Amino acid sequence: MSGQLAEAVIDLSAIGDNVRTVAGVARTGLMAVVKADAFGHGAVPVARAAVRAGATWLGVTSSTEALALRTAGIRAPILSWLHRPDEDFTHLITARVDIAVSTLTHLHSVAGAATRLGTPATVQLKADIGLSRNGANGDDWPELVAWARKYEAEGSVRVRGVWSHLTNAEEPGSRSVTGQVSTFREALRIARDACLTPEVVHLANSAAALGVPEARYDLCRIGLALYGVDPFDPTGPGRFGLRPAMTLRTSVVNVKRVPAGSGVSYGPEHVTDRATTLALIPLGYADGLSRTTEDRASVWLGGRRCPIVGRIAMDQCVVDAGDLPVALGDEVVVFGPGAAGAGGGAPGAAAAEPTVGEWARWAGTNPHEVMTGIGARVARVHLHLER
Incomplete structure (x- = not known):
């Protein structure tokens, strides 16, 4: 261990195998979630391994995480989804990072930064379908969509995606999951009726990627499964053959x-x-x-x-x-x-x-x-x- 008292050994071949395993089940594009230093595994090496294995997107929580990947030379599409409303978004726009937007205040701030920069910001609108965390719900969603379309028409914003997050995808077939998928479909309809044309729509996390086909859409976001833990049987090998990394x-x-x-x-x-x-x-x-x-x-x-x-x-x-x-x-x-x-x-x-x-x-x-x-x-x- 070269003087270290302990070490976490990360098998990047397992990361690649897990990407291919989930892709084989989901049959969609995959977003490898590498937030929190890739769940403690090391964001840069894990991101590279995931992209090399076929992941088409990377997902992070913050600007700091997104820009660290860009500084390391990683050019894959990145979505960053949690920000202060008064953040300086020019760095993300310049780095070609997609910015998740859940409130009008955030959208106005992103559009303002894009206008000052003279470069459109690429955003993905998040709907809240029952998790009651981030995302717009109720009357806030149509208003967010309408303003996003306005900014898109003006050239300050490009709406690339619409997305959300399930509360309990580990229970496929439950009435709750079915209801959330239905709510998401309605949010997507509202966005499209407002003349938005998102190229990426995503709802599924690891559990939904493996067990909820109706939630898969264009992308599945994989976190736990990326690191080899079966979301349905985390204490054992599970039925999908994921490899703990x-x-x-x-x-x-x-x-x-x-x-x-x-x-x-x-x-x-x-x-x-x-x-x-x-x-x-x-x-x-x-x-x-x-x-x-x-x-x-x-x-x-x-x-x-x-x-x-x-x-x-x-x-x-x-x-x-x-x-x-x-x-x-x-x-x-x-x-x-x-x-x-x-x-x-x-x-x-x-x-x-x-x-x-x-x-x-x-x-x-x-x-x-x-x-x-x-x-x-x-x-x-x-x-x-x-x-």
Whole structure:
């Protein structure tokens, strides 16, 4: 690990395989969502791998993220969707980044920047169809559409897309999803009746790309699936054959044999019930190991799963290795594809390292939070990197 205490190893070939897998199901263009540093995987290398595999768009949250991709020389179409209304949009316009617009205030600001620059801004209008976050709904949507058409006629704005986001695409066939798709169709009708002619219409996220055909339109936006996590079965391999791209690993930095009745970590809230071997690993909640996983989480050590015991500290935590012959420097896999121990493992033990979906379940959250929570001091190592 070259002096690093821990590393997140990113397999970029898995990113490419996941793009091709989803494309094979959805049969649409794909927008690879690389916001939040590509869910902690590294935005620039992941973006390059996704585009190389056939992704036609990239999606980000902010101007900073979009411009970082452009600075890295990435020329694929980019949509940036969350902005302050008083932001200086000239940088995005100059960089040929599509700007998502959800309010009249934002639209006026974008059009004003384009007028000052003398270059039309390319925008994508977002409708709120039930998520109650960003996007225009009710009477705001027809007004936003009308102003967008006015600015388009004047030459300050080009409306390239209309889009929205489902609330619960993980429940395909539910009345809620059906209703949201219907609401989106109506929003699209209103836009077209106002003489807007969007070239890209998109609604589907990863779950909808894989399970809601009526939501697919021209593009599907893939985030979780891009990183190899099945949105319908995040703790297992799932039925689509997605490949988890991130493996979080470290090594043992201290080993001690302790008798029964030994307290472990702060409190102590854990006391050993037998003589056992404790292995210290240099990862803690500052690195993304949530304290809510205490008494549930395990890691892969010595060919089997071993539980984390005691409180997880900021920089370290303790693993109960039982009677395993653990030594300083032994590799520990916190989570990975779930295949490390296939065909092996101790009798009665899980035959593979934990997955990010399992860590999410232990923490009472989703895989997105686990992956994006891996701290900056954990080195990112990219396999199959191409420039």
